[in-house]
Amino acid sequence: MRVQGVAASPGIALGPAFLLKSKDFKVVRRELSGADEAARELKRLRDTIDSVDADLSRLAKSVEHVAEGRQIVEFLRLLLRDPVMQGEVEQRITDELVCAEFALSVMLQDVMARFRELDDPYIRERAADIRDVGRRLLEKLLGTEKEALARSGEPMVLVAGDLSPSDVAGIDTGQVAAIVTDRGGSTSHTAILARGMGIPAVVALGNITGVVSPRDTLVVDGIHGFVVVNPAREELEYARAARAEYLEVKRSMAEDAQKPAETADGVRIELSANIEFPREVEQVKRCGGQGIGLFRTEFIRASMHGVETEEDHFHIYDRVAGAMAPDPVIIRTYDMGGDKFRPGMAREANPFLGYRGVRICLDSPDEFRKQIRGILRASRHGNVRIMFPMITHVEQMRRIRELVSEVGDGLSREGIPFDAGMQVGFMVETPAAVTALDLLLPYADFVSIGTNDLTQYTLAVDRGSPLVADLYDPYHPAVLRQIDQVVRFGHAQGKWVGVCGVMAGDPLAVPLLLGLGVDKLSVAAAVIPDIKKMISAFTIESAARIASEALSLPTGRDIRAMVYSRVAGKCPGILLDENLGIGR
Amino acid sequence: MKTRAITVPNKLGIHARPAALIVRKASEYLSEVFISNGVDEVNAKSIMGVMTLAAAGGTTVKISAEGPDEEKALEGVCEVVESGFGEEML
Missing domain, CATH: 3.20.20.60 (Phosphoenolpyruvate-binding domains)
Incomplete structure (x- = not known):
């Protein structure tokens, strides 16, 4: 059966389906027979915590080169290893003789309720991290399907209703052959990330999650935007041939990658890459990008929850600028609002016509200065350009030029090196x-x-x-x-x-x-x-x-x-x- | 038991990142370490406890330590708080 959707990331892939359903956990209160079983249950809980900790430490290794990624994982590990919370769960298991899943989910509900009552929005937002760790533990205890993906030897086609950017960012390209989703559009954040990682994707398939059963064979055509479920022999052969042809084309193009982009009459065109995370710099170089034409910075706010410092900004930009030099790097200041990164922001009837981009930044000049200062300091490599989003009014550019000059003057006074001729756009x-x-x-x-x-x-x-x-x-x-x-x-x-x-x-x-x-x-x-x-x-x-x-x-x-x-x-x-x- | 009262010196107070720094420091010692805001007292080795304290910048917290290395523990944890966690100060 063939299902038409929207092509979101090019490429052709085939593989067994892996259904990622975001279902609620059904945790049942199971009574234990006595102290012996409680002792076994305690061991099961501790083993599970160790196993999640091992997963997290592997994850920490794979994001080692990204400071913000490392901080997130370290924080999750502290939550996982919280002695008071573990003590509460263990006590409930031994005192009330209930299974580990139940004791854990009671504790999680208590903690979430406590967090909801807090006044501080920064801390309240961390409830999401607690839920994440809790989910990982419950999944392991219950033995649900997400674990199977990590264990599956062959790359699979990930089938989901929708994927959040963090879901996509967490995908290991070695395990996922392609992504297909019910919802989403070709310009959604997920599609952009999948393209960035070179994973074929088809989105807006309607009800692909309802059509596909686990282990069904899927052919995913991310060029024409369709999926074939359990293909006939001819379809399968055709897909294999198309895939081989596509990979061959990719390979020969990769060989040409390091040559500059030039028209047939020899005019050089600067062809650079859009990136979301610093770790993508390696891929940009491999693919032959002659610089970064758009470095989105919102991930810094998303991962640091509004407590990022000038030093955080500087280190991230400095690393990317240093790695790309002498090729140019255009750093775009925060573009919060619209459909992305809205936690803690007031509801608006028309978010795209509302509070977003520089409209937000210009309202908190102290925060804005930190980012501008971080960018200006990174300009010491001589290849940094700064870019501002959502400009509609001349007053905004006037104010921005004032801010950039102020920050530059401050750096000069302090004797901190930067590129006084940095391009502003x-x-x-x-x-x-x-x-x-x-x-x-x-x-x-x-x-x-x-x-x-x-x-x-x-x-x-x-x-x-x-x-x-x-x-x-x-x-x-x-x-x-x-x-x-x-x-x-x-x-x-x-x-x-x-x-x-x-x-x-x-x-x-x-x-x-x-x-x-x-x-x-x-x-x-x-x-x-x-x-x-x-x-x-x-x-x-x-x-x-x-x-x-x-x-x-x-x-x-x-x-x-x-x-x-x-x-x-x-x-x-x-x-x-x-x-x-x-x-x- | 050793106890000391100190003021949270950074602007944003003890939110997630500072809480993580406190927990990591407190966990280096054998002694029990507690933080109190006058209403609640929490275990300084529990990230969830320290976060739910939600101590704002400028407020005073009482830190206490009890155990074989209580002096060192108190000193170490107070130092982390006094440093302002490397953040913008009040």
Whole structure:
């Protein structure tokens, strides 16, 4: 049976299904027969704690190179090893003669209730960590399925309703052949992370969790966005051949990876990578990225819960800048709000039109200064650029330039080295920033277009709403005209223009963006080889012809079809789909 | 038993990260170590206990230690608190 969804991360994979159901635990109160059984139950509890601790210490090793990851795991281990809590559970087992699961879940409920009553939001938020540790323990005690994934020898296809970014970040690429989910969109955070890790993914499959049974064989086509459940022999053979072809193409591209991106007529295009975590730097280098075009920093807040210091910021940025030097690293300041990282934030009817990006940062200048100071100090490597999200008003850029100068002056006074000529830029994500760009540009050295947000704000389409997702289309003429206008405004004032949205990583969009005059592209590391190949297939002139023809067409569908017809055959290595990156 | 009262010197008080630092230090000693905010007293080797104390910056807490190395334990834990956990001070 074939189920159509939305392609979220390219690649073809096949393997047995692994269903990840987020079900509630059913903990039953089991009475123990007496002291002997209680003693065995105590041993079972302690063994389980040891075993979870061993898992956590392995996890700690694998995130050793990431300070923030290490801190999270260390904290979980302290929770796990809490002597008072363990004492309470053990006492309940021996006094009341109940099983370890029950005693543990009673203790967890008590602790969670106590935490909910606390006034301090920072501490209240840690209840999530306690729940996480509690879950791990209960899962081990009950012997549930998540453990099986860790034990399974062969890579499996992860089937889930939805995955949170932390679920995806915790996935071991060696165990997971592909990801398929009921919900989500091609630009969701999960899709972006899966692409970053090079794991094929298909999302928005409707009810794939209801259709698939454990151990069913699945074929996942992350290029065309479909899944085949228990394929017939011919389908299986076809998938194997397609997979082999895809891997061969990947391999030959990897060989070309270290060459710079150049058009057919020899024009160098700066092709860099978007990253979420410092550990991705290795992958960027392996894939041949010539820098970091977008370093998202929100994970720092997410992992440190608002207590991050200037030193925390500095060390993270300094490590990435040092590892990438002399290639450029564009660090984007916090872009909280919207659909991401909202804990503790007031509810809003329209979060995307509400409190997000610099709107939040400019309200807490002390916090903002810490981040800016951390970035400026990391600029000592000479390759750092700073970028601000969600700029709509000239007042915001004025205030930001003041802050950056203030922080720079402070560093000079203290004799701390930094790059006084560090480039300052901002994201173009709203029609306001596009149409009034000439007024904003005097405050910047560059701009980078965030095509996901620009598309959703231009078309007034919430990309997360399935009711309107089919209207979301970065190839819509209104979006292309805005990109065109940004390039014109930018070049008129001698500023460079980059694109760092999902669109830049769509091979089909490459001739369009180059033809419109975009100077730099920043994409998920895993697609760099594809994009590089695509760049090499066109001269600037041929790309410009495609772009100008696109600007004359009335619909996104027409534009995609036209570009597709120009691109098809030019790069037999790249598997193209004219619907790639678009909702149904 | 040795006891000392000290003021929490950092702005954000004893939230998760400082609590972890206190627990790690207290666990280095054989003695029992307790922290009290005047209302509740918790075991300083229990991360959940120290966190639920939720001692805000500027408040006074009483730290006590009892056992074979109680002087060292009290000294060690007080030092961690007095350092402000490497954070912004009040």
